[in-house]
Amino acid sequence: MNDTLPVSDNPNGAYVFRLYFAGGAPNSVRALANLYAICRKHFPESHRIELIDVLKDPMRALTDAILVTPTVVKLSPEPALQIIGNLSEEEEVLRALGLPQKESE
Amino acid sequence: MNTTTRVCPPTLTPGPEHAATLALRLAHAENALQALASGQIDAIIDLDGNAHLLRPAQEHLRQNERQLQAVIDSVPDVIMVVNRGGMILSQSHAAHRALGNEPEALRGKSIFEHIHTDDFATVYSAFFNVIEGFHETAALQFRYRTGDGSYRIIHATVAKLHDVSPANAVFSLRPATHRISRHAEPLPPEPTGPQTPLAKDRFLAMLAHELSTPLAPALLGIQELQQDARFAEAGPVLAMIRRNIEMEKRLLAELFDFTTLGQRKVRVRSDWIDAHEAIRLALETCRPEITAAQIQVLIDFRASDAVVLADSVKLQQVMWNLLKNAAKFSPPRSTISISTFNDPPDRLAIEFADHGIGIEPEMLPLIFDPFQQGDLSPHSRREVSSGLGLGLFIAKGLAEAQGGTLTALSEGHCKGATFCLTLPKAPPPSPGKTPER
Numbered sequence: 001m002n003d004t005l006p007v008s009d010n011p012n013g014a015y016v017f018r019l020y021f022a023g024g025a026p027n028s029v030r031a032l033a034n035l036y037a038i039c040r041k042h043f044p045e046s047h048r049i050e051l052i053d054v055l056k057d058p059m060r061a062l063t064d065a066i067l068v069t070p071t072v073v074k075l076s077p078e079p080a081l082q083i084i085g086n087l088s089e090e091e092e093v094l095r096a097l098g099l100p101q102k103e104s105e
Numbered sequence: 106m107n108t109t110t111r112v113c114p115p116t117l118t119p120g121p122e123h124a125a126t127l128a129l130r131l132a133h134a135e136n137a138l139q140a141l142a143s144g145q146i147d148a149i150i151d152l153d154g155n156a157h158l159l160r161p162a163q164e165h166l167r168q169n170e171r172q173l174q175a176v177i178d179s180v181p182d183v184i185m186v187v188n189r190g191g192m193i194l195s196q197s198h199a200a201h202r203a204l205g206n207e208p209e210a211l212r213g214k215s216i217f218e219h220i221h222t223d224d225f226a227t228v229y230s231a232f233f234n235v236i237e238g239f240h241e242t243a244a245l246q247f248r249y250r251t252g253d254g255s256y257r258i259i260h261a262t263v264a265k266l267h268d269v270s271p272a273n274a275v276f277s278l279r280p281a282t283h284r285i286s287r288h289a290e291p292l293p294p295e296p297t298g299p300q301t302p303l304a305k306d307r308f309l310a311m312l313a314h315e316l317s318t319p320l321a322p323a324l325l326g327i328q329e330l331q332q333d334a335r336f337a338e339a340g341p342v343l344a345m346i347r348r349n350i351e352m353e354k355r356l357l358a359e360l361f362d363f364t365t366l367g368q369r370k371v372r373v374r375s376d377w378i379d380a381h382e383a384i385r386l387a388l389e390t391c392r393p394e395i396t397a398a399q400i401q402v403l404i405d406f407r408a409s410d411a412v413v414l415a416d417s418v419k420l421q422q423v424m425w426n427l428l429k430n431a432a433k434f435s436p437p438r439s440t441i442s443i444s445t446f447n448d449p450p451d452r453l454a455i456e457f458a459d460h461g462i463g464i465e466p467e468m469l470p471l472i473f474d475p476f477q478q479g480d481l482s483p484h485s486r487r488e489v490s491s492g493l494g495l496g497l498f499i500a501k502g503l504a505e506a507q508g509g510t511l512t513a514l515s516e517g518h519c520k521g522a523t524f525c526l527t528l529p530k531a532p533p534p535s536p537g538k539t540p541e542r
């Protein structure tokens with residue numbers, strides 16, 4: 001089942017992510033929680049997270065050339081990129097996203 | 106820093122730059138392998154489009170499932186998951202405990218097989234509305250056939266299962282005996298010292314109310330069966346069931362009135378009522394009892410002004426009680442006289458005089474006390490002779506709540522009894538102001 005988390009409708013400059021996950025498996029749950037936390041912290045007003053459960057829709061993962069879960073794809077803004085893993089290392093994720101790495105608040 | 110988060114360029118579709126695509130795929134694979142090695146991967150998608158859960162993820166999900174099942178099984182309610190067609194997919198352990206159904210006897214069967222045919226339409230309609238998404242949840246009450254073939258009244262809720270399987274629904278069943286109150290009312294306060302009688306009364310009132318609630322649909326069901334030609338042979342049995350349900354209702358109504366009177370919580374409306382009309386109405390209601398006892402009613406309406414300030418429903422209740430009592434304790438073919446007069450002028454007095462078994466002088470001061478039972482007439486029928494002995498207590502309480510009085514006179518055993526009900530007359534309309542009725 002595909003789903004979308006609560007998000008801003010602002011398409012311009014919005015961060016759009018797509019998370020490929022495997023049901024309630026631990027790394028998948030952690031990846032979603034981490035991604036959601038990062039979005040709320042860094043772009044609370046302008047993000048959207050699409051969810052693809054590969055246990056329900058594995059063909060979608062194959063079509064999108066996804067090999068493993070959890071995998072998150074940043075669709076917008078350009079350039080698109082893919083991050084594999086549970087996103088527990090926030091600094092790494094922020095660096096990948098080209099965002100300034102904030103120290104703890 | 107030993108990081109497992111891998112970053113790589115976006116996915117490319119095969120095209121002229123085939124080598125670049127292959128390189129990208131390779132990079133993805135390499136990143137995936139490293140993430141795999143560090144235990145951050147749950148599932149792998151193969152080239153046929155199948156997702157394979159890795160063992161740790163499988164074990165984690167199994168453990169979650171076991172934990173969830175343990176939680177579900179420890180709930181006293183029976184939890185059942187059913188599909189769109191009503192087929193039971195799974196059920197909690199309580200099914201055996203509470204309903205006597207073996208799990209294997211349920212799984213794969215339709216939940217509707219266990220629901221009484223009379224309740225099927227209601228339950229199915231609620232289920233349909235939920236499964237089709239018209240309602241979020243539905244609360245139900247129905248008769249459920251248990252493992253031993255008997256029926257139990259079940260309070261249930263049905264809700265659509267979200268996220269997991271949109272086409273499934275979950276039933277939560279609770280046998281009625283496990284729960285008395287269907288409302289989320291706060292419990293009465295703990296009985297302490299002088300509040301104890303009040304707490305007891307509140308509990309009794311609530312109990313009486315709750316116990317009588319299921320009787321209404323039962324009574325309706327019996328009435329329908331009585332009208333159904335297919336059950337003509339069961340007529341006497343159905344009549345007996347109906348009589349007993351009606352008696353149960355009456356007893357519970359008495360108990361409820363008794364407890365609310367005890368709490369002084371009777372609410373009365375003050376309407377201008379023509380008492381003569383009210384007496385005719387009460388006679389009509391009590392006609393079955395009066396006719397059955399072959400009693401003749403003599404009416405003598407002497408009051409020139411019979412408009413009183415009273416509560417129409419409560420007044421009927423008082424009159425029914427007096428009339429039914431008179432019929433119950435009178436010999437066949439005797440008479441009951443009902444007379445009215447304005448004495449004193451600001452009140453209306455209504456006398457109900459019978460020629461029945463009368464009241465012993467020593468009993469006279471006690472007859473309005475609760476739980477007092479008069480001697481039973483040998484002529485009285487069994488089904489009307491039972492009761493809690495609260496009728497006169499309630500009648501007096503209701504009369505007084507309306508600003509009236511209720512007194513009794515009797516010259517002794519077998520000399521009949523006269524009950525006198527007085528009510529305040531409606532004030533004369535003030536000049537320039539027209540009463541509404």
